[in-house]
Amino acid sequence: MSINRVAKAHWYGRGTDGYGQLDTNSAVLKSTPYSYTTRFASGVGTNPEELIAAAHAGCLSMKLAFNLQVAGYIATRIDTRCEIVMEEGLVRESVLVVEAQIPGMQEDKFQELVADAQANCPVSKLLNAAIHCEAFLIPSAAV
Structure with a gap:
Protein backbone atom coordinates (compact mmCIF):
# COMPACT_ATOMS: atom_id res chain seq x y z
CA MET A 1 0.00 0.00 0.00
CA SER A 2 1.33 3.40 -0.97
CA ILE A 3 0.39 6.59 0.86
CA ASN A 4 1.29 9.88 -0.77
CA ARG A 5 0.94 13.26 0.92
CA VAL A 6 1.66 16.61 -0.70
CA ALA A 7 2.73 20.00 0.62
CA LYS A 8 3.71 23.03 -1.41
CA ALA A 9 5.98 25.93 -0.55
CA HIS A 10 5.86 29.27 -2.34
CA TRP A 11 8.68 31.79 -1.74
CA TYR A 12 8.90 35.38 -2.92
CA GLY A 13 11.99 37.60 -2.79
CA ARG A 14 15.35 37.31 -1.09
CA GLY A 15 16.18 34.99 1.79
CA THR A 16 16.50 37.67 4.47
CA ASP A 17 13.52 39.86 3.64
CA GLY A 18 11.40 37.66 1.41
CA TYR A 19 8.44 35.64 2.56
CA GLY A 20 6.71 32.40 1.80
CA GLN A 21 3.50 30.48 2.17
CA LEU A 22 2.88 26.78 2.80
CA ASP A 23 -0.08 24.76 1.59
CA THR A 24 -1.12 21.15 2.09
CA ASN A 25 -3.68 19.17 0.12
CA SER A 26 -5.61 18.56 3.36
CA ALA A 27 -5.88 22.37 3.75
CA VAL A 28 -4.57 22.17 7.32
CA LEU A 29 -1.91 24.56 6.05
CA LYS A 30 -3.42 27.11 3.68
CA SER A 31 -1.30 30.10 2.76
CA THR A 32 0.48 29.62 6.12
CA PRO A 33 3.20 32.26 6.33
CA TYR A 34 6.87 31.58 6.90
CA SER A 35 9.89 33.85 6.58
CA TYR A 36 13.41 34.57 7.79
CA THR A 37 11.90 36.10 10.92
CA THR A 38 9.72 33.09 11.74
CA ARG A 39 12.69 30.79 11.21
CA PHE A 40 15.56 32.64 12.87
CA ALA A 41 13.80 35.02 15.27
CA SER A 42 10.18 35.15 16.38
CA GLY A 43 7.30 36.19 14.24
CA VAL A 44 3.83 35.12 13.23
CA GLY A 45 4.07 32.04 11.06
CA THR A 46 5.86 28.73 11.05
Whole structure:
Protein backbone atom coordinates (compact mmCIF):
# COMPACT_ATOMS: atom_id res chain seq x y z
CA MET A 1 0.00 0.00 0.00
CA SER A 2 1.33 3.40 -0.97
CA ILE A 3 0.39 6.59 0.86
CA ASN A 4 1.29 9.88 -0.77
CA ARG A 5 0.94 13.26 0.92
CA VAL A 6 1.66 16.61 -0.70
CA ALA A 7 2.73 20.00 0.62
CA LYS A 8 3.71 23.03 -1.41
CA ALA A 9 5.98 25.93 -0.55
CA HIS A 10 5.86 29.27 -2.34
CA TRP A 11 8.68 31.79 -1.74
CA TYR A 12 8.90 35.38 -2.92
CA GLY A 13 11.99 37.60 -2.79
CA ARG A 14 15.35 37.31 -1.09
CA GLY A 15 16.18 34.99 1.79
CA THR A 16 16.50 37.67 4.47
CA ASP A 17 13.52 39.86 3.64
CA GLY A 18 11.40 37.66 1.41
CA TYR A 19 8.44 35.64 2.56
CA GLY A 20 6.71 32.40 1.80
CA GLN A 21 3.50 30.48 2.17
CA LEU A 22 2.88 26.78 2.80
CA ASP A 23 -0.08 24.76 1.59
CA THR A 24 -1.12 21.15 2.09
CA ASN A 25 -3.68 19.17 0.12
CA SER A 26 -5.61 18.56 3.36
CA ALA A 27 -5.88 22.37 3.75
CA VAL A 28 -4.57 22.17 7.32
CA LEU A 29 -1.91 24.56 6.05
CA LYS A 30 -3.42 27.11 3.68
CA SER A 31 -1.30 30.10 2.76
CA THR A 32 0.48 29.62 6.12
CA PRO A 33 3.20 32.26 6.33
CA TYR A 34 6.87 31.58 6.90
CA SER A 35 9.89 33.85 6.58
CA TYR A 36 13.41 34.57 7.79
CA THR A 37 11.90 36.10 10.92
CA THR A 38 9.72 33.09 11.74
CA ARG A 39 12.69 30.79 11.21
CA PHE A 40 15.56 32.64 12.87
CA ALA A 41 13.80 35.02 15.27
CA SER A 42 10.18 35.15 16.38
CA GLY A 43 7.30 36.19 14.24
CA VAL A 44 3.83 35.12 13.23
CA GLY A 45 4.07 32.04 11.06
CA THR A 46 5.86 28.73 11.05
CA ASN A 47 9.21 27.36 9.87
CA PRO A 48 10.58 24.07 8.54
CA GLU A 49 12.11 23.00 11.87
CA GLU A 50 8.86 23.56 13.75
CA LEU A 51 7.00 21.48 11.17
CA ILE A 52 9.59 18.70 11.44
CA ALA A 53 9.22 18.78 15.24
CA ALA A 54 5.43 18.50 14.96
CA ALA A 55 5.72 15.66 12.47
CA HIS A 56 8.23 13.75 14.60
CA ALA A 57 6.22 14.17 17.82
CA GLY A 58 3.01 13.09 16.11
CA CYS A 59 4.58 10.17 14.30
CA LEU A 60 6.33 8.79 17.40
CA SER A 61 3.13 9.08 19.44
CA MET A 62 1.15 7.18 16.82
CA LYS A 63 3.83 4.48 16.44
CA LEU A 64 3.91 4.06 20.22
CA ALA A 65 0.11 3.71 20.25
CA PHE A 66 0.36 0.95 17.63
CA ASN A 67 3.13 -0.76 19.64
CA LEU A 68 0.98 -0.61 22.76
CA GLN A 69 -2.02 -2.01 20.89
CA VAL A 70 0.01 -4.99 19.62
CA ALA A 71 1.29 -5.58 23.17
CA GLY A 72 -2.28 -5.52 24.54
CA TYR A 73 -2.32 -2.05 26.12
CA ILE A 74 -4.31 1.11 25.51
CA ALA A 75 -2.87 4.47 26.52
CA THR A 76 -5.07 6.89 28.41
CA ARG A 77 -2.85 9.57 26.88
CA ILE A 78 0.50 9.97 25.16
CA ASP A 79 2.10 13.43 25.18
CA THR A 80 5.24 13.83 23.09
CA ARG A 81 7.37 16.96 22.89
CA CYS A 82 9.94 17.28 20.13
CA GLU A 83 12.65 19.90 19.93
CA ILE A 84 14.59 20.20 16.69
CA VAL A 85 18.09 21.55 17.36
CA MET A 86 19.62 23.49 14.48
CA GLU A 87 23.23 24.68 14.62
CA GLU A 88 25.32 26.30 11.91
CA GLY A 89 22.54 25.84 9.38
CA LEU A 90 22.13 22.10 9.98
CA VAL A 91 19.55 20.12 11.90
CA ARG A 92 21.77 18.41 14.46
CA GLU A 93 19.29 16.67 16.72
CA SER A 94 15.69 15.75 17.36
CA VAL A 95 15.04 15.59 21.10
CA LEU A 96 11.87 13.71 22.05
CA VAL A 97 10.26 13.58 25.50
CA VAL A 98 7.32 11.20 25.95
CA GLU A 99 4.93 11.20 28.89
CA ALA A 100 2.24 8.56 28.86
CA GLN A 101 -0.48 7.12 31.07
CA ILE A 102 -0.98 3.45 30.30
CA PRO A 103 -2.98 1.33 32.75
CA GLY A 104 -1.11 -1.83 33.81
CA MET A 105 2.11 -0.92 31.97
CA GLN A 106 5.45 -1.87 33.51
CA GLU A 107 8.39 0.58 33.16
CA ASP A 108 10.74 -1.83 31.35
CA LYS A 109 8.10 -2.80 28.76
CA PHE A 110 7.21 0.89 28.27
CA GLN A 111 10.85 1.79 27.62
CA GLU A 112 11.14 -1.11 25.16
CA LEU A 113 8.07 0.02 23.21
CA VAL A 114 9.21 3.67 23.19
CA ALA A 115 12.67 2.65 21.91
CA ASP A 116 11.02 0.69 19.10
CA ALA A 117 8.78 3.67 18.25
CA GLN A 118 11.80 5.99 18.21
CA ALA A 119 13.72 3.70 15.88
CA ASN A 120 10.84 2.73 13.61
CA CYS A 121 8.40 5.60 13.26
CA PRO A 122 8.48 6.79 9.63
CA VAL A 123 9.72 10.29 10.52
CA SER A 124 12.66 8.87 12.50
CA LYS A 125 13.54 6.83 9.45
CA LEU A 126 13.06 9.83 7.16
CA LEU A 127 15.58 11.87 9.11
CA ASN A 128 18.18 9.32 7.95
CA ALA A 129 16.77 8.84 4.45
CA ALA A 130 18.17 9.57 1.03
CA ILE A 131 16.86 12.79 -0.49
CA HIS A 132 15.77 13.00 -4.13
CA CYS A 133 15.24 16.35 -5.80
CA GLU A 134 14.32 17.41 -9.32
CA ALA A 135 14.65 21.06 -10.36
CA PHE A 136 13.15 22.92 -13.29
CA LEU A 137 14.02 26.49 -14.26
CA ILE A 138 11.00 28.32 -15.62
CA PRO A 139 11.89 31.06 -18.11
CA SER A 140 10.98 34.59 -17.05
CA ALA A 141 8.43 36.43 -19.11
CA ALA A 142 9.98 38.79 -21.65
CA VAL A 143 9.87 42.42 -20.57
